Amino acid sequence: MSTTTDAPRRPARPLPWTPGEVEHRLRAIAAERYHHRHPFNLRMHDGLLTREELRCWVLNRFHYQRHIPIKDALILAKLDDRDLRRSWIRRIHDHDGRDGDDGEQGDAGGIERWLRLGEAAGLDRMPLLSGEGVLPGVRFAVEGYVNFCRLATPLEAIASSLTELFAPDLMVTRIGAWERHYPWIEPEGLRYFQVRVQQGRRDADEALALVHRWAETRADQERVLAAFTYKCDVLWSLLDAVEHATTTGSADAG
Amino acid sequence: MSTTTDAPRRPARPLPWTPGEVEHRLRAIAAERYHHRHPFNLRMHDGLLTREELRCWVLNRFHYQRHIPIKDALILAKLDDRDLRRSWIRRIHDHDGRDGDDGEQGDAGGIERWLRLGEAAGLDRMPLLSGEGVLPGVRFAVEGYVNFCRLATPLEAIASSLTELFAPDLMVTRIGAWERHYPWIEPEGLRYFQVRVQQGRRDADEALALVHRWAETRADQERVLAAFTYKCDVLWSLLDAVEHATTTGSADAG
Known part of the structure; x- marks a missing residue:
């Protein structure tokens, strides 16, 4: 309990990274672990999936899609700042849709667009809405992600959304690949990806700005990278489950 | 482990109440425990509060107000049904406000209206926003309510909002009482109550319809009444804390 000035010093804490260094590390993690590299995604974009395999993915990925507004509501509940909530709430509307005001057209929302993607790929709404064919590995990955957003700090919950940094490029690749390789899917079904x-x-811009603002210490920044890695693993694990089901023949997408 | 048909019967479960009977019981609880009967509210509406006492209430009640969008986001995250979320999310906008679309006027929201109420009553925004003067009893009551909405079933969380059945009459009484007894408060400040x-x-109509639809058994209905009672106690306890602070002279509303 020495209080003298020559008490042994604590080891120096590492300095925080610059925003550019944080982004560099996020990109390095994504290059290795983001699901654009997953064998199932590679097969999808190379046009190697059967109709049943593609339908299996559409149905199982819908389980993830329908939980996006839930996880965003949990993040919303963590935000003390009204202006920040006013901005973040847009993500819930993006998926749940918004009613039209005064005769203006509303927005059906991403969940509805995914249901139409299913229809375009030959899947009825009912098996998607019932959730019956969802694989256990997909359920666990999605449940893990929702609980992460429920229990983590606001910084970590928001950092877990940073996979959006890499999603737009993947969507562009996917749209091209599907148009080329799966012409049996009605083009209108691709609207989800386009939006x-x-x-x-x-x-992604919004989340990255918040992360840069809030992660003041190296320890904070390391928690950001861990949250981002966790989220990459959620998406990867979802595809693992789908790939395993399709290659072992246990996929049943109705 | 008898499986014969003359095994002793379980006692008969009570039949569910009719919707009218549930409402009757809600009204009976409110008549006894809703905070319109709290001595502090009675003094407020009889014009017996000093300026400092009224300001103390405005400041402490703001702590409740600013948590309404939080508790509604937690309820939103419990709702599996997209259409239900699309409706419930309106409550978050009602307090946080909405941006105007295409030149249309946005809505500043209930939190902003409460800040203006504070200004009309001679309280700066800063003490309200800092939350510094909030009484411990008020903090605990609000925290209890938020955690109730976080942890309870969707039915119970929604039932706890049923105090809205009785709020409009209280608002109408309050507007009249404040206009009559506290003319030093600028009339524009009463906008929160009017809205x-x-x-x-x-x-209240929305929540009551959901409660009637979801509470199928007597046990469900009893959980509804318990959740409603809990919420009445939150509001009552908030006023207990304010009353205690004002009568013992420990109120400091800046």
């Missing part, structure tokens, strides 16, 4: 290109960029 | 008359009626 997400712009929404994803805007969401 | 809540309509919003409260609509919110």
Whole structure:
């Protein structure tokens, strides 16, 4: 309990990274772990999936899609600042849709667009809405992500959304690949991906600015990278489950 | 482990109440425990509060107001149904405000209206926004309510909002009482109460319809009444803390 000035010093804390260094590290993690590299995604974009395999993915990924407004409501509940909530709430409307005001056209929302993607790929709404064919590995990954957003700090919850930095490029690749390789899917079904290109960029910019503002110490920044890694693993794990089901023949997408 | 048909029967479960009977019980609880009967509210509406006492209430009640969007985001995250979320999210906008679209006027929201109420009553925004003068009893009551909405079932969380059934009448009484007894408060400051008359009626109708639909058994209905009682106690306890502070002279509303 020495209080003299020559008490042994604590080891120096590492200085925080610059915003550019944080981004560099996010990109390095994404290059290795973001699901654009997953074998199932590579097969999808190379046109190698059967109709049943693609439908299996559409159905299982819908389980993730329908939980986006839930996780965003949990993040919203963590935000003390009204102006920040006023901005973040847009993400819930983007997926749930918004009613039209005064005769203006509303927005059906991303969940509805995904249901139409399913229809364009030959899947009825009912199996998607019932959630019956969802694989256990997909359920666990999605549940893990929702609980992460429920229990983590606001900084970590927001950092976990930074996969949006890489989603728009993936959407652009996907749109091209699907048009080329899966012409049996009605083009109108690709609307979900098209809308997400712009929404994803805007969401990523917003989340990255918050992360730069809030992560003041190296320890904070390391928590950001850990949250981002966790989220990459959620998306990867979802595809692992789908890939395993399709290659072992246990996929049943109705 | 008898499986014969003459095994002793379980006692008969009570039949569910009719919707009218549930409402009758809600009204009976409100008649006894809703905060319109609290001595502090009675003194307020009889014009017996000093300026300092009224300011103390405005400041402490703001702590409740600013948590309404938080508790509604937690309820939103419990709702599986997209259409239901699309409706419930309106409550968050009602307090946080909405941006204007295409030159249309936005809505400043209930939190902003409460800050203006404070200004009309001679309180700067800063002490309200800092939350510094908030009494411990008020903090605990609000924290209890937010955690109730976080942890309870969707039915219970929604039932706890049913105090809105009784809020509009209280608002109407309050507007009249304040105009009569506290003419030093600028009339524009009463806008919060005026807006809540309509919003409260609509919110109460929505919540009551959900409660009638979801509470199928007597046990469900009893959980509804317990949740409603809990919420009445939150509001009552908030006023207990304010009353205690004002009568013992420990109120300091800046």
